[in-house]
């Protein structure tokens with residue numbers, strides 16, 4: 001695997017940064033294999049949020065007092081850290097939102113309502129999280145535009161041979177896909193889709209919610225027009241995410257949420273909008289959450305995103321090998337070197353909820369369900385799957401605990 005050339009991380013040492021692992025679940029060591037759902041938080045992030053509340057908290061952008069200035073500079077510092085993480089050209093293009101879902105809705109509403117109409121098409125893939133599917137489906141239908149879905153193969157790769165017919169029959173205005181799939185773990189090569197989108201004159205919207213926690217996401221290298229991330233999946237607090245968008249597009253767009261802070265001037269006959277990023281940040285910001293996200297970026301960069309990605313490839317390879325030993329198991333998705341730390345599977349015809357519940361009693365936390373990917377579930381011909389997901393603090397013995405737990409599940413259902 002090419003990734004082994006990168007510096008290795010010491011998951012056992014990093015794990016000590018995460019106070020949540022100091023406890024047992026149901027009297028068993030906790031094997032937290034649900035990080036794709038939401039990651040745990042290191043002491044460094046928890047302390048940064050505490051410290052901010054204890055020393056620097058006030059509302060931002062509107063107070064002239066010292067605390068207000070401190071809080072504003074802490075928020076803006078976090079914005080700069082997100083800009084650096086994503087290699088975005090300008091911090092003003094980084095909009096703080098609640099999560100990736102809100103970021104994508106922002107684009108769908110603000111860009112879509114003014115730029116989509118009858119005869120236009122929005123293209124997504126069969127592998128999208130509902131967050132990058134439903135907003136586009138809704139706005140496309142509302143605007144009288146077509147909503148199209150590229151089918152995927154068993155690795156999760158979209159069938160690019162469909163593009164020619166799509167281009168022939170439609171005016172494509174939006175292409176929206178994930179960089180890393182939350183259900184199959186597939187890491188996509190977006191380059192062909194991005195250039196195809198731009199050849200059509202379409203914008204490319206990248207859902208990087210599962211990518212940013214696990215690998216370097218460079219908005220310039222991707223060539224996307226919008227990129228959405230969620231803080232809670234990358235060691236940051238819940239309630240904070242970011243949308244990066246090209247400045248010229250953001251400046252031309254109408255606001256998404258309206259109210260305080262996002263205006264330039266308000267008169268009874270006319271209201272004008274503020275500059276970026278404020279135009280898209282109505283109301284009081286998630287201030288401490290943003291500070292926590294900035295600290296999470298510090299943490300991830302100190303560990304090294306290359307090292308995190310390499311660690312996850314190793315864990316995915318180990319998990320695929322160990323899980324294949326379990327009789328009756330069906331594994332979904334690409335080979336280990338093409339996936340982030342996500343493995344979805346089914347165990348015979350045992351319902352994933354039953355599997356997850358029995359595993360929970362063994363101290364193993366996984367996710368069971370449709371993973372907000374119902375179109376994918378239809379493709380796989382199942383209602384749900386189990387999903388184990390890994391992160392920088394995951395140890396191989398947690399995967400062993402999962403495998404032992406699955407043998408126990410089989411015994412219960414024998």
Ligand SMILES: Cc1ncc(COP(=O)(O)O)c(C=O)c1O
Pocket residue numbers: 036037099100101102129131132178180181182207209210230
């Ligand atoms: C690929 C992907 N996109 C979008 C989202 C939505 O993230 P959030 O719920 O933080 O908005 C998720 C969450 O699981 C995801 O996995």
